[in-house]
Amino acid sequence: MTPQSRIRRIGWIAALALCTGLYLMLHLKVHAVRSDVVRAERQIVGLENSKMLLETEFETRSSQQQLANWNRLEFGYRAPDSAQFIENERQLASLGTPRAVGAPEPIRVARNGDANGAPPFPQFVSPLTGKPLDEALVETGGSAHSGRSGARLGGGPMRIALGAVAGGGTE
Numbered sequence: 001m002t003p004q005s006r007i008r009r010i011g012w013i014a015a016l017a018l019c020t021g022l023y024l025m026l027h028l029k030v031h032a033v034r035s036d037v038v039r040a041e042r043q044i045v046g047l048e049n050s051k052m053l054l055e056t057e058f059e060t061r062s063s064q065q066q067l068a069n070w071n072r073l074e075f076g077y078r079a080p081d082s083a084q085f086i087e088n089e090r091q092l093a094s095l096g097t098p099r100a101v102g103a104p105e106p107i108r109v110a111r112n113g114d115a116n117g118a119p120p121f122p123q124f125v126s127p128l129t130g131k132p133l134d135e136a137l138v139e140t141g142g143s144a145h146s147g148r149s150g151a152r153l154g155g156g157p158m159r160i161a162l163g164a165v166a167g168g169g170t171e
Contacts, residue, residue, distance in 0.1 A: 071077040086092050124133040 082092075086095075125131060126133060
């Protein structure tokens with residue numbers, strides 16, 4: 001082996017090592033750029049999702065505002081006030097009195113309609129037989145309505161008129 005061939009081999013090995021090092025640096029740079037691109041894409045997807053969420057919220061709020069405007073201007077709806085449910089302070093105070101020992105919770109039934117055309121309560125039926133209960137066994141707690149569109153005093157079921165809540169009930 002001559003010194004010239006030895007120098008050539010060392011040169012080829014050095015060139016190969018230099019090319020391998022440059023390739024490794026280029027590969028690492030490409031991998032870093034690729035991870036930056038993936039990170040940017042994930043960020044874009046996250047921003048698009050939040051943009052869509054904000055657009056949905058904006059549309060929902062604007063449609064709620066539009067509905068509130070329609071209800072107020074076109075239909076004349078308003079928020080319910082206490083006069084729709086009770087007549088005076090005494091009636092309000094009576095709602096806070098404790099029930100008798102063993103008294104059941106009052107039954108509240110919602111319906112849609114005015115006080116004059118109120119349908120009767122459905123018949124009580126036995127859960128075992130499915131037949132209507134005897135009227136003698138059922139206690140009537142007074143009139144079905146006290147003239148107001150909401151609560152009434154006394155025991156028994158309590159009707160809440162939905163028409164009165166929406167502003168269509170009688171006062």
